[in-house]
Structures are given as structure tokens and as C-alpha cells.
Amino acid sequence: MQIDDTDRRVLRQLMAEPGLAMADLAERAGVTQATCWRRIERLTESGVIKAQQAVIDWRALGYGVEVSLRFSLDKTDPRAFDDFIDAAREVPEVIGIETFLGRVDLRLNVIARDMAQYQEIYRRRILTLPHIADIEALMLIATIKDSDGVPL
């Protein structure tokens, strides 16, 4: 699909503040409400806009610990990635799974209520995942910036 300047203007505003009402969004993008609505419909139908999702703040639900676990897998087994990801999906405290090209093969984002629960999850659910060759942990101290926007 061809994206023109009007699409870009609407997207820029929508990425900056996705919860915005249509009237405010149209005004900020400098287009009429009807145009704005039509453009969003078209971008959604063509798959450029995949979804608009609510952000859940896990800290507000008492999950004070967030750890980024970086894995190297034993790639001698061709099923290593699939087996690992299938098993990781079964762990409720895993809120994100990413695969990479680089020194790290895979990353899991894991949350826990406190360090005691984290240790429990780490020992019983993470270390038992299949095909692990190496693990590194980065503990989240603070998120300074978090946006899904791209610089259009």
C-alpha cells in the first residue's frame, strides 16, 4: 500500500497518543474528521495499523520485579527454538518472547511480585526450559522511554 503525507500526518499523531478521540486527532493532524476516519480504516484494513492495545502496568498489579533474561540455545538440535518457545509460552509470568540474530538467540521478559517469587519462577520454570546453553539476566531499574512510534 502507498502511504502519502496525509497518512503520515495521521499516523504520527496516532502513534504519539493512541487513546486520542477522533475529533482531537483530526485537528492535530490538520485533516477533517471524515478524512481522518477513512485513513485510519484504510491503514487498518491494509495491515499497516495492526492493532491498538491497552497497556497494562504490571507494577500497579503488584508485580514489582521485571527481568530481561537473555538466552543462548544449544542449536545442535534443529527443534531448539520451537521447543524452547512452546515451553516458555506455558509460563504465565513470561510477558514477552523475542528472537534475535546476534550473540543472544532469545529473550524472555519475566515479571514477579518480589525477589522471592522471582527466584522461585527462575528455578522451577526458567532453568527447566529445554535446550538452554547460557543465560544472562538484566534486572529492570527504570523505563526512561517506551514508545512504539517510528520517526515518519
Place this chain on the structure above:
Amino acid sequence: MIELDDLDRGILRALALDGRLGAGELGRRLGLSQPAAWRRVKRLQEAGVLAGQRLVVDRAALGFGVTVFLGVKLATKGRVSLEDFERAVTAIPEVQVVQHVLGLFDYRLRVVARDIADFERVLRRRILTLPGVGQVEANVLLTEERRPGPIG
């Protein structure tokens, strides 16, 4: 801290997939009246559990074919340099995520670029010139998956 029942969890699960769902549709899905669903959404917002919305876009369709995670270690530490680094890195439009972490690195960055050549430009001109920046490790994102987390 806010206590959740099964209906609250159902609301969070539904909104985490589609943040545009109104109280009427949420109520229909969960067997609640519209005002009852609205009151629950309002309570989750006020408790900070529902923390805004995110727009998920097809980055490649918008011309951003490459997403890279960078682990950054600062060469010089101290309060001043942390703040200088954070201010400068947050201002880079290609940097979507900045997280202060504890472990092998000091910061995790998520960077979008048009292609590998564009990424190299961002890395050399913007990232490696940041105040206090030391060792940098790059991993190219291949796939990502958000999981429902412990409300599933």
C-alpha cells in the same frame, strides 16, 4: 493494591488485544451490563493498571525494516553522566525504548532503522557519540510476541 476478580481479568485480557473496545462490547462478551463494565474499566484506569494505549504498526510497511536491541555500558559512571546520557538518548527519534538495567549492561535500547545501512548511520552518528557511552552490543530483532501475562 487493587484486587482483581475473574471479570476484571477478562476485561484486561480483552483490552490488551483490542484497546478500542467500548463498555458495551466488553459487557456483552463478559455478561455484564454496559454501566457495570464501564465502572470496572474506570476502576482499573484509576488504579493505574490500564496505563494508556499503544498503536501496533507494521514497521516494515512504513519503511522501517530493521529493529535492533542495544546493550550499552557506560564508560564513566556517576550521577551527572547518567542524567546526561538519558537526556541525550531519549531525544533520538529512532530510539523507541530506553531502560536503565542492572547486570552486564547499564542500558537497553530499542532502535528502529530503515535498513542495516541506516542503522549503521544511527549507531555511529547518534549512539556512539552519546555522552559517557562505552561498550555496545547489538542484536537484531527477528520475531517478537507479547504474552497475556499472569492474568491469562
